Amino acid sequence: MHDLIAITPLGGTTAQTDSFPGLEISEQPNWALASVSARHGVAKTVHKTAPNLIGIDLPEVGKVNSGLEMTAFWIGPDQWMVMAAHDAHEDLAHMLRTGFGSSASVTEQTDGWARFDVEGENTVAMFERLCPLDAKAMISNSVSRSAIEHLGCLVICSSAGYKFSVLCPRSSAASLHHALCTAAKGLS
């Protein structure tokens, strides 16, 4: 077991949470991520393999599927991101690579992204101050890309109008966090 201590995207040893009226923004560092891209002509194989491997089907365009331990969301044509608890599944990419074999290209994406969860009755109002995403219209278990303060992000809606996860490139975590908090503060 290695002895190197991880830090969160915001640079702390523990995750940061910020509270505002009707809105809570929490840093979520304890998630492992891996991208899965079906190779040419074998998308069917990838779809068939998934349920046994990760316990869920790979979702349709713009959708999120959640199982007991794994969540998968669509990020492109024949491309998905798989997410699981970091400490239990730090070797997620390795597990998926082994499981999908030559049917899919798998990369570790865990630290490519910083995840912030936003929850509360003012989440939609906050998104209205940030990006062109129609957060009001997003249904539960859907995902979309959007540019938030010049950052290419993935936004997952886990509970319509109430709970979302925002993934941004990890190196810009502080900038995104600042943007989220500033927008939250500016709401009347």
Next chain:
Amino acid sequence: MKQINRLAGGQVDQTKTLNFHFDGAAYRGHPGDTLASALLANGVRLMGRSFKYHRPRGVLSAGSEEPNALVELRGGNRQEPNTRATTVELFDGLTAQSQNRWPSLTFDAMEINDKFSNFLTAGFYYKTFMWPAAFWEKVYEPIIRKAAGLGSLSQQDDPDCYDKGFLHCDLLIIGAGPAGLAAALTAGNAGAQVIVADEDFAFGGRLNAETITVGDQSGADWAAQTAAELATMPNVRLMSRTTVIGAFDHGIYGAVERVSDHVAVPDTGKPRQILWRIYTQRTLLCTGALDRPIAFENNDRPGIMLASAMRSYANRWAVTPDQQVAVFTNHDDGHRTATDMLAKGVNVAAVIDTRENAPRIADCELIAGAQVIDAQGRLGLKGIRLRTQDGRERVIRCGALGVSGGWNPNVHMTCHQRGRPVWNERLAAFCPGADLPRGMLVAGAAQGDFSTAAALAKGAAAAAAALSDIGIIASVPSQPETEDGDVNITPFWYVKSGSGRAWLDQQNDVTVKDIKLAHQENFRSVEHLKRYTTLGMATDQGKTSNMGGLAVMAELTGKSIPETGTTIFRPPYTPVAIGTFAGRSTGADFRPTRLTPSHKWAAEQGAAFVEVGMWLRAQWFPQAGETHWRQSVDREVLATRKSVGVCDVTTLGKIDVQGSDAATFLNKIYCNGFAKLAVGKTRYGLMLREDGIAMDDGTTARLGEDHFVMTTTTANAVGVYRHMEFARQCLWPDLDVQLISTTEAWAQYAVAGPNSRNLLRKIIDPAFDISNEAFPFMACSEITVCGGLRARLFRISFSGELAFEIAVPTRYGDALMRRLMVAGEEFDVVPYGTEALGVMRIEKGHAAGNELNGTTSAQNLGMGRMVSKKKDSIGSTLSEREGLNQPDMLMFVGFKPVDSNAKVTAGAHLMAKDAVANAANDQGYITSAAYSPCLGSSIGIGFLKNGGDRKGEIIRAVSPLTGTDIQIEVVSAHFIDPEGERLRA
């Protein structure tokens, strides 16, 4: 101070009093007042001075079309110039100053301009300020700059913050007058997502200004009740104080919401204004109509205003501009002002109507077939002179005159995408044309339906039509009973008598005489008329003047008004503060910052940081006692080359390339061969643009048969990724290859120097042999470190020393850097920054961004032989063109100063020793330069014509910008370890 012109009633709360200051004098008003209405209530008619002639001016309108009553609102660093007093909501403690006058509003020394008006007519600056030529810069320009403009800036930073916002809806309704409100009810009840925006703080439009009843209520009550009903609908968003500023492409509208301008100071953290971007399926423009004036001599005296504004002040704000007023008009609706003023107990001296057969509507004297030919009272209207039908003149005493030449449908936004309005003879006005922005409909007075009944009915119908278009069925209810009057108008634009000036554009001081001058000088097209006279070019975009100006030109040219045409209205509808456009993107937040995995640690060390694109990178790590950056950088270079140094190189792009055709794909992207790269090996790759020019370089590691990791330069990471995705999706979609960026996912450090292997051995787990035999130069492997953490190791060197790059998942990057520093203590390990990184790669002669500058080819870089002829790759064909293969072409070489104390400057151009330094003798240029602590002098690298054959030659480096002119020797670019022995140790 008593509000001498306050009336009873209105929609102001006369039970509460607000205190405010204008030009230092204290006044009182009420909630619901605007600054303009409160000033009028206090008997203040003089509110500004005009742009060119500094003529005393009063308020002309009661809305955002106001040209005259422009004030500097608030003070200190929140001072805002050119604010229309007609739209400022009065609050307690408000302060405002008039503009464009010195020393005061009542005595303005610059009014002397008015005496010289003959020399300051339209286009005067095309005929003056030319002689003597020397005077322009020193005399004329400073004077003009001082005199130009209206308001002044505080010159201090804007302390307020502004938000950007994004909204989506099925139907955007612009304007909440009768048409807009009826439309909103229809659409809201149909369940559509509706946004209703109005620039006013109260919904209702003209209903708040008129005495019209709707059903059994006053129009104002109906509007308030309707707004309240709409507010209960969750699918309707009401936005008051929100001006839709423009109709932009793709059905996107811009809107500015004034969140905090009606309070003294915004709450902490709350924006002053929000710039909303509204994505809408359909839009209904219900912007109503604007009253237009009639021009006559001295028609700009304070107290002369639009007739509709006069009754707005009386009905909505319980204010009369004077106790004795008159009305001048050419249509029936103008008489309504007289009726309403009389009802409020104001003396109406007469209604002067240009039409001989004008009907008698108001209960006061009617002077039909007459024209007002002059106005008296420089600082405030005292009386008017008119000429009656029989040619006689009469003087009528009055302190205010309401003028109306008819209503102009407010078509502004229908023109934002180059649509032109069409002339309506019956209304004597322009109405929306056929070419509307996509998805826009128009209803109400904006469409030319001036009656309230028509506005309600057409507003509702248009909403239903708009929704039907997008598959939402709306039922159109019957509307309450209300007035349905006809339009009776005889066009009349200006009074043709008097030698004096009749004012058309009051903000830019453009007169009827100016139009005549433009015509005389042959600037007759409406576009030339506008630019030559500046008619319609002020902050009000000619809302109350364009029509008059083009009507005069039409008459002069003998064309009809529709033949003369209109110019194009452009966004923004009303002025927008630059801060509002900026939103939160100001100062440090202008763009995101990317932090490296070792940033926190580097900051603890007191590193100096440099911006590299959006990244912050440690530039050098000063130690105690070091006062100049050269001390730090020289030390870092020497220490690394002597023992070992560590540098964070996470910022270089990392692209994961996988798939059964990954090697084939890379073979087409890179000009050199990659198909046969062995697993466990890394190779330098050069990629060309289609035209054979070098685009980017890096190293690509083959971690598996169908798995590569490519690095790019920091600056081009995004560009190269885009390029590769384009190639993958569009050029060769049949190749089985998948890409994804992993720049962020891995912390990567260069560990360089003779002791780099020794240091790494202390952290790499013992199962992995990194001896020179097991892990030679350019090897790569997945490994583990520190007891099992997954990592990647690459034996590559930018510095020219024995070196490696080690990567771990980013969350462990901070810990790894700290571990390397501790483990490296015994080797005197130093952290090094981008400066030392740059010095070392220049010493080694490695090309980087400065050399791959978009004009250099592989041949220029000395890599001509890398471009494989055995396979096709992007750029390989055109790299063989004649232009890129000239015998004396630029070649990559190094330069050493002859005088070892001289400084080699990047950007310097190369001349022969005795040549005159000019473009004709230019032989190349220096791309990168640095002080080399290893060589003890400044060195440079760059491109010299036929440089490969000229080593040893003495030439000159010349840079007129920096005053450089030194002798240099042409040498190999590889100053350090040219045989590469250290690399392969």
